[in-house]
Amino acid sequence: MKKNFRMATMAYLILLAATLGAGLFAGIVVAPVTFHTELWLGDAALSHYQEGLIMTQNFVRLSYLTDFTLLAVILYEGYKYKKFERDTITQVATFFVLATGLLFAHYYLPDILAMQMGGEELTKSVAFVNTHKGSEINFKIFSLALLVLIVRNMQKACK
Secondary structure (H helix, E strand, O other), X not given: OHHHHHHHHHHHHHHHHHHHHHHHHHHHHHHHHHOOHHHHHHHHOOOHHXXXXXXXXXXXXXXXHHHHHHHHHXXXXXXXXXXXXXXXXXXXXXXXXHHHHHHHHHHHXXXXXXXXXXXXXXXXXXHHHHHHHHHHHHHHHHHHHHHHHHHHHHHHHOO
C-alpha cells in the first residue's frame, strides 16, 4: 500500500510541476512571441486583437490542464486531510490553488472570451483591461501556490 501511495505522490508532484511549467511557459515564452508578430512577420503582422485571439486559445487549452490538476489536488490533498496528514502551509496553498485555478478557468477565461466575441473595440475597454489584469494577477497567485504545494509535498515525501 505504501509503495502505491509513493507512486501516486510522485505522479501528483509531476502533474503539479507540469502544470506550473505549462503556465510559466505560456506567460514567459508564448505570450511575448504571440504579441510581437511584427518581429516575425514584418508587414504581414497580425493586429493586437488577432494576437489576443491566438493567445486566448493557448489559455483555453491550459485551462483543461488546470481543471485536471484541480481534480488531482482535491483527491490527493483531500485524502491526506482525511488521514490527518495535514499542516497549515499545505492547507493554505491548497486553498489558493483551488480558488485561483477555478477563477482562471471558470471566471476570467469565460469573461475574456465573451468580451473578445464582442469585437476588437470591446477588448480596448476599461472592463476588458481590468479583467485581463485581474487574470494575470490571479494566475501569478495560482503559480506561486502551486510552487508552495510542490515544495511542501516534496518536503513531506523526503521525511
